[in-house]
Amino acid sequence: MNTAPSDPVRAHDQAQRCGVLLANLGTPDAPTPAAIRRYLAEFLGDPRVVEIPRALWWPILYGFILPFRPRRLAHAYQSIWTAEGSPLLAISRAQQRGLQSRLGDAVPVALGMRYGTPSIGAALDELLERGARRIAVLPLYPQYSATTTATVFEAVVDRVRPMRWWPELRFVNGYHDESAYIDALAESVRAHWARNGRGEHLLMSFHSIPVRCLQAGDPYYCFSQKTARLLAAALDLPPDAWTLSFQSRIGRAKWLSPYTDLVITRLARSGIKTVDTICPGFSADCLETLEEVAQRYNEQFRDAGGSALRYIPALNADDAHLDFLADLVHRQFGGRLTAQVADPHASAAERVAMLQRGF
Numbered sequence: 461m462n463t464a465p466s467d468p469v470r471a472h473d474q475a476q477r478c479g480v481l482l483a484n485l486g487t488p489d490a491p492t493p494a495a496i497r498r499y500l501a502e503f504l505g506d507p508r509v510v511e512i513p514r515a516l517w518w519p520i521l522y523g524f525i526l527p528f529r530p531r532r533l534a535h536a537y538q539s540i541w542t543a544e545g546s547p548l549l550a551i552s553r554a555q556q557r558g559l560q561s562r563l564g565d566a567v568p569v570a571l572g573m574r575y576g577t578p579s580i581g582a583a584l585d586e587l588l589e590r591g592a593r594r595i596a597v598l599p600l601y602p603q604y605s606a607t608t609t610a611t612v613f614e615a616v617v618d619r620v621r622p623m624r625w626w627p628e629l630r631f632v633n634g635y636h637d638e639s640a641y642i643d644a645l646a647e648s649v650r651a652h653w654a655r656n657g658r659g660e661h662l663l664m665s666f667h668s669i670p671v672r673c674l675q676a677g678d679p680y681y682c683f684s685q686k687t688a689r690l691l692a693a694a695l696d697l698p699p700d701a702w703t704l705s706f707q708s709r710i711g712r713a714k715w716l717s718p719y720t721d722l723v724i725t726r727l728a729r730s731g732i733k734t735v736d737t738i739c740p741g742f743s744a745d746c747l748e749t750l751e752e753v754a755q756r757y758n759e760q761f762r763d764a765g766g767s768a769l770r771y772i773p774a775l776n777a778d779d780a781h782l783d784f785l786a787d788l789v790h791r792q793f794g795g796r797l798t799a800q801v802a803d804p805h806a807s808a809a810e811r812v813a814m815l816q817r818g819f
């Protein structure tokens with residue numbers, strides 16, 4: 461085992477604050493091939509994301525993917541980039557601010573990205589620095605998957621492993637069937653219908669993962685199905701008025717299906733002219749929703765004979781979303797978010813004196 465280094469000296473009698481680590485996937489620092497290559501190397505180098513044995517995967521990643529994919533992706537990222545940077549980061553920051561204002565200053569909220577910056581480790585350091593000793597780790601992935609949620613938890617454990625005095629950690633696995641989450645999604649669909657009229661069909665598109673993950677016990681497929689079923693029920697949709705599909709697959713292995721790109725072509729060819737599309741697995745808009753769905757799939761749908769595939773934005777920093785997340789945090793701490801004063805068995809001054817005396 462590693463030898464634990466010394467923790468920063470902290471008085472034992474300080475208030476034990478609750479804190480929240482909001483986590484998401486991460487995004488490149490800039491829409492340039494170099495920044496995208498750095499991001500993809502970290503992301504696709506994670507054995508939780510690509511489970512192929514390293515000896516086989518490294519030559520593919522460094523020989524075939526990293527030399528070419530970043531250049532193609534740069535155009536896609538440039539088409540969605542904003543004055544505040546990557547949408548995923550800008551929206552995550554807005555979510556952090558919204559949650560912070562709901563929980564109050566006594567409960568620090570930090571943002572950590574699994575890949576790129578700000579890192580999970582930096583977010584944890586920030587929380588500890590601000591006095592948090594009871595920390596809820598809340599990945600903004602509604603449907604648990606080892607490829608997303610578990611790797612966030614691992615990054616947290618990697619950061620605290622060498623510490624002597626671990627903070628109390630609460631890992632929030634997901635919230636795919638929470639009624640307030642389903643209601644927030646349903647409300648966003650109704651708002652879209654009120655603004656734009658009701659499309660003929662509702663497509664619910666989730667990020668795909670390799671079928672191998674499902675066979676090995678990953679619950680993501682079932683959780684996505686359940687979210688979709690509950691959302692359809694909340695909207696009173698008959699079975700033929702909606703479809704669940706999976707997007708963003710990469711490579712040649714079998715991924716969860718039906719694939720979104722094939723479904724939209726089928727819908728267009730069946731004579732459907734307007735499709736509303738929601739991506740309930742994405743808590744914040746990002747490359748996969750803004751470029752792949754809203755731009756590319758809309759074009760593809762029109763090329764196949766449809767009139768419009770209309771994208772319904774993610775919950776992002778909507779009030780209903782943030783109210784729900786604040787409630788989820790409250791429940792992690794049994795509703796008691798206020799700071800607890802630890803047993804003041806040794807005041808800071810006594811502790812320093814003892815250390816100086818050498819006991």
Ligand SMILES: C=CC1=C(C)c2cc3[nH]c(cc4nc(cc5[nH]c(cc1n2)c(C)c5CCC(=O)O)C(CCC(=O)O)=C4C)c(C)c3C=C
Pocket residue numbers: 485486487488504509510529533546548601605607608667668669670680710741742745746747748
């Ligand atoms: C190759 C394996 C991948 C798995 C498994 C995977 C699962 C997965 N991803 C998300 C959420 C997001 N993915 C995003 C982009 C993205 N995803 C992969 C690969 C896998 N994802 C890549 C290589 C990329 C980069 C873009 C690309 O090369 O096509 C994003 C957007 C990031 C951004 O900067 O905006 C999100 C969000 C989930 C929820 C998930 C499994 C459930």
Ligand SMILES: [Fe+2]
Pocket residue numbers: 667708
């Ligand atoms: Fe992904």
Ligand SMILES: [Fe+2]
Pocket residue numbers: 682
């Ligand atoms: Fe199941």
